[in-house]
Amino acid sequence: MNKIITWVVILAVVIGGGYFLLSKKSDASGKPWVEVGVEKVFLVDEDMASGKITLTPLRTGDEVSAGDIVTTDEKGIATIYFPDGSNMRLSENTRLLITESSTSADGTLKVRAYLFAGKVWSKVLGLSTAESVWEVESSTAVATVRGTAFGVWVGEDETTDITVTESKVRARAKDPDTGKVMEESETEVTVDEVVDVTKD
Numbered sequence: 001m002n003k004i005i006t007w008v009v010i011l012a013v014v015i016g017g018g019y020f021l022l023s024k025k026s027d028a029s030g031k032p033w034v035e036v037g038v039e040k041v042f043l044v045d046e047d048m049a050s051g052k053i054t055l056t057p058l059r060t061g062d063e064v065s066a067g068d069i070v071t072t073d074e075k076g077i078a079t080i081y082f083p084d085g086s087n088m089r090l091s092e093n094t095r096l097l098i099t100e101s102s103t104s105a106d107g108t109l110k111v112r113a114y115l116f117a118g119k120v121w122s123k124v125l126g127l128s129t130a131e132s133v134w135e136v137e138s139s140t141a142v143a144t145v146r147g148t149a150f151g152v153w154v155g156e157d158e159t160t161d162i163t164v165t166e167s168k169v170r171a172r173a174k175d176p177d178t179g180k181v182m183e184e185s186e187t188e189v190t191v192d193e194v195v196d197v198t199k200d
Contacts, residue, residue, distance in 0.1 A: 035060050040072060042056060073093065089123070090120050099112045150166075157199070158199050163192075172186045
């Protein structure tokens with residue numbers, strides 16, 4: 001019995017130490033990194049000239065950057081962690097482009113992402129400067145926050161649902177023909193509210 005307990009303790013220390021090292025790696029590099037919850041999470045490389053798509057499997061600890069597309073299959077789940085500890089959790093069948101990810105010396109964090117399809121939950125710990133931004137965009141809407149937890153879903157018909165579990169989110173519709181944000185459509189989404197934005 002004592003041997004089993006010893007092995008359990010050793011295993012816990014090894015796992016905890018690995019997580020600690022990964023966290024420190026993220027802090028040191030200042031780059032976002034991926035935690036793979038369930039296998040089948042990929043980095044997408046698309047050759048625009050040939051149309052060829054290459055899927056590279058991602059593993060926990062792999063770094064991602066602006067311009068990277070992360071995708072999950074029907075069983076894949078992943079979380080992208082940013083330098084301040086804020087994160088985005090991708091559900092299955094999700095395709096997300098990181099359009100911007102930067103951190104400056106004064107603590108300004110700028111994260112922008114484009115959700116092609118699927119579901120992504122954002123947990124924003126609180127943006128420390130007025131210039132900081134956290135934004136998730138789809139073909140029909142843009143959700144912008146300063147410190148909250150919220151989810152964005154994009155359906156097959158490109159309908160975008162935005163829901164909030166903490167604080168509030170600023171939501172704006174996009175013109176489906178031009179792709180431009182319609183500032184006059186701005187609405188505030190608060191806890192337990194859901195906003196649907198369609199192409200019409």
